[in-house]
Amino acid sequence: MEELFLQILNMSITSCYVILFVIVARLLLKKAPKIFSYALWSAVLFRLICPFSFESIFSLIPINTQTVPHNIMYSQTPQIHSGITLVDQAANQSLPAPVVGASANPMQIWITLGEAVWLFGIALLLIYSIFTAIRLYLQLKSAKPVFENVYEMNGIKTPFVFGLIKPGIYLPTSLSENEKVYIIKHEQTHIKRFDHVIKLFAFLVLCVHWFNPLVWVAFFLMSEDMELSCDESVIKQMGNEIKKDYSTSLLALSTGRRIIGGCPLAFGENNTKGRIMNILNYKKPAFWVVVAAVIAVAAICVGLMSNPQEEQLTVEDYANQFMEQRITTYEEYEGNSVKIIDSKITKLEKIASFDELFSSPLEIWRLEYRIKPADISKAIFPGGMNAVDGWITEDASMGKPMLIFSYEGSKPQYLGCIRSGEGDFTTLAGQQTALRIFLEGKGLLPHETYEGNRMVVKFPWSNGEICQLVLSQPVVQGDFGIWCVERWMDGNGNVYYVTPKTDVMTMDYYNDLQKQCDDGHKPYLLNPLEVALEYVNEELGLQVSLDEFVGVDLVSSRPVQPTYWKSTTYQTVNNFDGVTMNVKKGTVSTTGVIVAFQNNSSRKCDYGEYFCLEKKLNGSWYQVPVIIDGDYGFNDIAYDLAPGDDGEWAVDWDWLYGSLDTGEYRIVKNISDFRGTGDYDKYNLAAEFTI
Numbered sequence: 001m002e003e004l005f006l007q008i009l010n011m012s013i014t015s016c017y018v019i020l021f022v023i024v025a026r027l028l029l030k031k032a033p034k035i036f037s038y039a040l041w042s043a044v045l046f047r048l049i050c051p052f053s054f055e056s057i058f059s060l061i062p063i064n065t066q067t068v069p070h071n072i073m074y075s076q077t078p079q080i081h082s083g084i085t086l087v088d089q090a091a092n093q094s095l096p097a098p099v100v101g102a103s104a105n106p107m108q109i110w111i112t113l114g115e116a117v118w119l120f121g122i123a124l125l126l127i128y129s130i131f132t133a134i135r136l137y138l139q140l141k142s143a144k145p146v147f148e149n150v151y152e153m154n155g156i157k158t159p160f161v162f163g164l165i166k167p168g169i170y171l172p173t174s175l176s177e178n179e180k181v182y183i184i185k186h187e188q189t190h191i192k193r194f195d196h197v198i199k200l201f202a203f204l205v206l207c208v209h210w211f212n213p214l215v216w217v218a219f220f221l222m223s224e225d226m227e228l229s230c231d232e233s234v235i236k237q238m239g240n241e242i243k244k245d246y247s248t249s250l251l252a253l254s255t256g257r258r259i260i261g262g263c264p265l266a267f268g269e270n271n272t273k274g275r276i277m278n279i280l281n282y283k284k285p286a287f288w289v290v291v292a293a294v295i296a297v298a299a300i301c302v303g304l305m306s307n308p309q310e311e312q313l314t315v316e317d318y319a320n321q322f323m324e325q326r327i328t329t330y331e332e333y334e335g336n337s338v339k340i341i342d343s344k345i346t347k348l349e350k351i352a353s354f355d356e357l358f359s360s361p362l363e364i365w366r367l368e369y370r371i372k373p374a375d376i377s378k379a380i381f382p383g384g385m386n387a388v389d390g391w392i393t394e395d396a397s398m399g400k401p402m403l404i405f406s407y408e409g410s411k412p413q414y415l416g417c418i419r420s421g422e423g424d425f426t427t428l429a430g431q432q433t434a435l436r437i438f439l440e441g442k443g444l445l446p447h448e449t450y451e452g453n454r455m456v457v458k459f460p461w462s463n464g465e466i467c468q469l470v471l472s473q474p475v476v477q478g479d480f481g482i483w484c485v486e487r488w489m490d491g492n493g494n495v496y497y498v499t500p501k502t503d504v505m506t507m508d509y510y511n512d513l514q515k516q517c518d519d520g521h522k523p524y525l526l527n528p529l530e531v532a533l534e535y536v537n538e539e540l541g542l543q544v545s546l547d548e549f550v551g552v553d554l555v556s557s558r559p560v561q562p563t564y565w566k567s568t569t570y571q572t573v574n575n576f577d578g579v580t581m582n583v584k585k586g587t588v589s590t591t592g593v594i595v596a597f598q599n600n601s602s603r604k605c606d607y608g609e610y611f612c613l614e615k616k617l618n619g620s621w622y623q624v625p626v627i628i629d630g631d632y633g634f635n636d637i638a639y640d641l642a643p644g645d646d647g648e649w650a651v652d653w654d655w656l657y658g659s660l661d662t663g664e665y666r667i668v669k670n671i672s673d674f675r676g677t678g679d680y681d682k683y684n685l686a687a688e689f690t691i
Contacts, residue, residue, distance in 0.1 A: 005115040006068050007051050012212045013067045013082070015047040018304045019214045021060065023221065025300055032293040033285055034228035034278065039297050041222040043304035048205050048215065053307045060303030078107045118211060125207040136162065143170055150184060159183050161196050182234065182246045189233050195226055228278050235282055247276045315365055315405060318414040319348050322403065323369045326394070330371065330385075338379045342372035346393075351402075352431045356507075358406060358439060364431060365403045366420070369394070398422055404438060416442065424499060429506045433499040449486040449497075452477040457532040458551035459544050465491025466550060469535065471528045474507065475514040478661045479625065480617045482514050482525040485535045498535075518617075568614050568621040570668055576683035579605055579641075579671060583689040584648065591654035595667060595687055597647045605641040607649075607671040609634040613657055616664040624665070627658045641671075662691050 022044055026037045046053075053065065067082040078095045082088055095107065140162060143151035150169045159171045169187040171180060190196060202219055209215040235243060285293075313321075327340045347368035354362045370391040373379040385392050394400070399420030405412040416438065423434030439445040448454065450472040457469045469488045473481040487497045502509040517525050524530040529546060536544050574580070578601030587594035599605055611634075613624040626632070641647055651667060653660075666688040672680040 001115060002111055005111065005118060008118075008208060009068055010066050011048060011051060012209045012215065014061065014063065014065045015044055015209070015218075016212065016214050017061065017063055018044050018047045019218045021300075021304060022218070026221070026225070029293065029296070032289060033232055034225050035232065036293045036297045038222070038225040038229045040300060041218065041225065043301045044218050044222075045202065045205065046305050048209055053305060055309045056302060056306035057309055058299070058303050059306040059308040060300070061306070061308055065307055121210045122207050125210055129203070129207075140168075140170060143168075146171070159187060161187050161190055164197065164200065167191050167196050182238075182242065185234050185238065186230055189230050189237075190226075193230070193233075195230065199223065199226070224274070227275060231275055231279055232282055235279065236284070240282075240284075243279055243282070247279050312411065313414075315350075315363075315403070315412050316345075316348065318405070318412065319345055319365070319367050319369075319403060321414075322367065322401065322417065323371070326369075327371055330392075333380065336380050338373040338375055340371045341374050343369065345369045351425065352428065354432065354435065357432060357435055358444065361407045362415075362435060363405045363407070363412070364425075364435070365405065367401045367403055402434075404435065415439075415444075427499075427503050429499050429502050429504070429509065432506050433497050437497055448472070450474045453481070455483070455528045455532075456551075456553040457529070457549055459532075459536055459542075459549050461491060462542060463491075467491055469532050471532060474510040478663070480518070480526065480622075482510065482517050482522075483528040483531045484510060484525075485531065485539075488535075488540075498539075566623045568623060570614075570621075570684050570686070573668060573684045573686035576605075576671060576673070576685065577601060578603075579683070579685070581669060581671075581685035581687045583667070583687045588689045588691065590659040590691055592650065592652040593667065593689060594648055594650050595669075597641055597649070597671075597685075599641045599643055599645050602643050603673050603675075604643060605671050606638040606674050607641065607669055608636070608638055611651060611653075611667055611669045613653060613660075614666050614668060616666070621666065624657050624660070626656050628656060632656065660691050664688065664690050 022040045025040055029036050063082050063084060067080050069081065079092045080088055140151070140153065143153040145151055149167065150171065152171050152173050154173050156170060156172050159169065161167050161169055169184060171183065175183065202222060206215055206219045234246070323343055323345065327343060330336065331340060345367065347366065349366045350363055351366050352364045370388070370393050372391050376387055376390050379387070379392060381387065381392065385394055399422070401417045402420055402425065403417055404415040406415055407413070418434060418438050423437070424430030425434065436445060436449065440447055453473045455471045457471065458466055459469065461467050467488060467490050469485050471483050472486050474484055475481060484500070485498045487495055489495050500506060500509050513522065513525060516522055529549070529552070532549070533544065533546055536542050578599065580598045582596050584594040584596045597607070614621045615624050639647065639649070666686045668684055668686045671683050671685050673683065674680045
């Protein structure tokens, strides 16, 4: 929902410029027929409803159409990029930066709050509009039909069109027969042009962008142009000789309102003075005026609907830009007086690409280049630069530059540079880790490798400092999901990312481990504490026991058990002929359910309060672990179920199992075929349900 809200915000910001442009263009088209001013609003509508556009060299948009970045919530330095320097500087200075130690980024809070207010505003406008539409619909039931879809009604002061699929024309009873002819023709023209549909759609768009005052201005100006162009159409059809009588009719209706009863499905006559002046001044335009207006409106609409063309830079272009920046840095280096007279790229090689790590595909390119000074004997070699055959090559201590690109379609977007020595680029998993560190540092990814359950384990270092491990479940959430260490932090706050020792992609590696665990191998991976202990002792080289863990913080939907679940003990269920147990429809919750019994046998049965829960994983049933430490029991009570009877029993398991995760479950109960004291057989009934 946050992405949708930010997209709407960006569309509304872009539309502000388009609306202002259309308002100015209307003034320039003042002498032209109003149908052209009316047509200009299509560009505004396009910008308000369409999240994408096309690029054109004729674009009139001077601003960035993605002013608010979609990753602004996670950015360490949140900024907008409108393309207008003064606006960006003023806005960016007021944007709140993340606070160290805070539980949430301030930008996330503000965006969530804005999203809530936005949705509330939409709901309020829609509810009010629906209410007024229903109220007006009920009032119009007393209208008397005149002919076809034309009605007369007492109590209304202005004619209007109401309805969507079968719109009707409603007239005041005070109109003369002469006035009716013009007014009906006007309203019929509205219907013929589908103005009643266009206005409803425009109102719905207004509801979405209600927070933008310029959109309100655009809505009312568009309505005005709609009326003026409709008047001109009537005159064109009936002749200039009706101008005087038509204007008199409008004057008689000058008490009308812009929207009837606040209802967007009904709209009547408005702006009487402006309409009368337009009618009296209307003249059939010359052919060349119409042609010029059509060309002007078409050009303006294309210019306002299209985005400016971005310079199509290739990976090679970005690599050359990087090299030029390094040359500039070298020439400005303190103590250097040598100019660079030549440069060349000796290697530009794509070493990896990833489709699932980021919102768009990523690529890593290795760059090697050489620069030639005017006099190699006077050249200095800062930062690991060396001379090779009269050229300077970069061999920095952190390795060769690795250029990072994201892709939108076929267009590369340069994100930045990391050095080959900053990570293990010899494996796919190492490349993924290096990319994650880079993207998190840029604020493009949240500071967590895997969503879902997470655990922080604190342990002592050999010098007494307290360090922390962050564990998460990369594949499956819950009790059957394996755990892994994704990163750890030393006592000084330095964070170290963990790369699994594998030649395959990280998720492929963990998927394989999960499969092994599902098959009964490596069960310790289901216990986060055992995974943490192994990493501390084996990878970090310490000698720590579980008792030395000084703190465990869990972020999870339910407690994680220190042992894995046990298989079901019920090999046979629902083996009592004629007796069934089912879950009552609509009663399932995360903490309870109602089961229904049916005894269609000839035997008397009874059941107690004992029950157990099991969960289906990988096609097999496992016992759901209880959350109670120590012994527990059930009330010793029996409920009768006579032959032909049915019954219901409400189960509340919150005290025993807590709140269940999503998944497939079954409740198992014992039921007895009671024949007498000490004479009975036990059966197991099971009822499946899904959370």
